[in-house]
Amino acid sequence: MFNSIFILTNFIEKDPGFIVGPISKILGIIINFVFKFVYMITTDHSLGLTIILFTIIVRLLLIPLNYKQQKSMYIMQKIQPEMKKIQEKYKGNKDPEVAKKMQMEMTKLYSKHNYNPIGGCLPLFIQLPIFVALYFIMKNSYLFVSDIGNLYTEIANQILATPNYADVLVPIVTPLVPKGMTIDISQTTDLLKALNKFSPADWSAIQAGLPSLDISNLLAQKSSIEFFFGINLAEPVGLSFPKVLLAILSGATTFLSSWVISRKNKSDDPNMKLQQRIMNIVMPIMMTVFTISIPCGVAIYWIVGNLVQIVQQIFLSKYCEKKFAEQDLASSK
Template identity: 30%
Template sequence: MKKLVMALMPILLLVVLTGCNMSEPITADSQGIWNHYFVYPLSLLLTSVADWTGGNYGLSIILVTIMVRLVILPLLMKQQKSTLAMQKIRPEMQEIQNKYKDKKDPADQQKMQKELMELYQTHKVNPLGGCLPIMIQMPVIMAFYYAIGRTTELAEHSFLWFSLGQSDPYYILPVVAAITTFIQTRVTLTDEIQPQMKMVMNFIPVFILIAGLTLPSALALYWVIGNLFGIGQGLYLKKRMKLLKETKEVPAVTS
C-alpha cells in the first residue's frame, strides 16, 4: 500500500501542476467542499499574512509555505517512526509469508493474515501507519497550490524583480525551482525506492522547469521555498532516522 501511494505521488503532482479551473478566482462564495473547506481558508491565510506584512504578497507566500510545511512535518515524523517499526519486524513478517508461500488455499491465506495481524498487535505496529500521513498531507499541499493560483490579489502585486501574476521574464525562478527540485529528490531518495520510481522522480524537475516558464511566478516562488524547506527537512529526517536506528527500541506506532 505504501509503495503504491509513493508511486502515485509524482502522478498526483503532475495532475496538480496541469491544474483545472486555475483561472477561476477563489472567494468565500466558491461552491464545493474542496473550495470552501480547503482552498479558500488557505487563500484567506495568504491575504491575511500579506496584510500583516504591509501588503507584501511575495513575503506572504514565503511565510505561509513555511507554516504549511511545519504543520505537515509531524506527520512525516510519524510516518518515519512507522516505517522504522515495520523494518524492525520485517524478518518475522517474511518468515510468516514464506511459511504460506506455496499454500494457495483461501483458508491458509486467512491464517497468514491472522498471524501477521497478531504480529502487528504484539509489536503495536500499524501497517498503514506509513501511508496515512502521506494521504493526509497531499490534500493540504494541493489546496495550497490552488490557493496561490486562484487568489486574484496575488496577480496584482510584484516581488523582487518579477510580477507574481506573470511568468518570470528572466527565467530565474523556473531554473532555481528545477534545480532545487532535483536536489530535494536526491536528498529524499532511499534505497527502498524502486528504479522505476527513481526514473519518474528524475523527470519531475524537467516538468517543473517547463511549467515554470509559463505559469505565474507566484507558483514558481512557492516551489522554490517549498523545495528549500524540503531539502532541510530531508536532511533532518535522514539524521533522525539514523538516530532512531541506533536506539535499541523503536517507539510503538499505533495510528
C-alpha cells in the same frame, strides 16, 4: 505546440467547487494573515515571500506527522525479518484461505509492534488538498489577499470611470473567457476576473487605447507584489526562461528529498529496493513535467517545501535513531 497548451491555462477560472472551495477559504485566511505581516516589512516580492513563509509554517506544523512517518519506517525495518519468515512460510501457495492466514499473521505482527502500514503516508494525504487549494489561490490571489484585492478594485474602478473603456476591453477580454461562461465587464466582480488574467501586453494595449487612464503607479505596485525576481507567480511555469528553472528545481529537490528518505529506509527485500529506486527516478521526472503546467507560486511552494523537508529529515533521522536505540536498549534489559 507547448505554448498553446499553457495559454489555455490562463482562462478565467470557474468556481473551485464544494471540496476545494472551503479548503481554499481556510488557507486563504492564513495566507492573508502571513501576507499582511510580510507587507508591513516590505512590499517588494511580498507575495513570493509570503509563499515561502507559509510553506515553512506548514512544514513545521507537519513535524509531528513526519515523526510518525519516521517511526513507521523504523518499525518496518525492525520487523522485516519476521515479515520475511511469514512470507516464506506461505510462499507459492495460491489458496485464498492460505492467503487469509498469511494476512492475519501479518496483521498480528503489525499489532504487536504498533505498526500502521499507511502511517507513513499521512503527511502526503494532508499535503494533497493544500497543494490543490493553493493552486486555486495563486490563480486568484486577489480573492484571498485583501491588499491585492483592494489594489485590483482600485484599478477596476478607474477603468470603469474612463469613457469608452468597453471598446478597448472587449477585444482583450473575449479570448480569456472559457466556453460556456459569460461575464459582464461593466460589473466590478466580473471585471476583476478579467483583470486577474491580463498579461503585460494586455495592460499596454489598455493604456494605449485609453490615454486618459492613469494607472501606471497602481500597475507598478501590482508588479512589485506579484513578481518574484522577474517571475509572475500567478502564471503557469511553462517552458520559457527563467520560469522553466522552477520546473527543473522542482524535479531536483524532489529527487534529493526522496534520496534522503530512502537512504535511511534500508531494506533487505530486493523487490522493495527496486521499487524505491524506480520511485526515486520516476517521481522527480513526473514532478518536473507536472510543474510546467502549474502557477509559479505553487512551484515555489513545492521547491521550498522539499528543501525544508530535507533539513527536517536529516535532523529528525538523527533524533529518532538515538531515541529508538535507547528504547531498544531499555526493552532488552
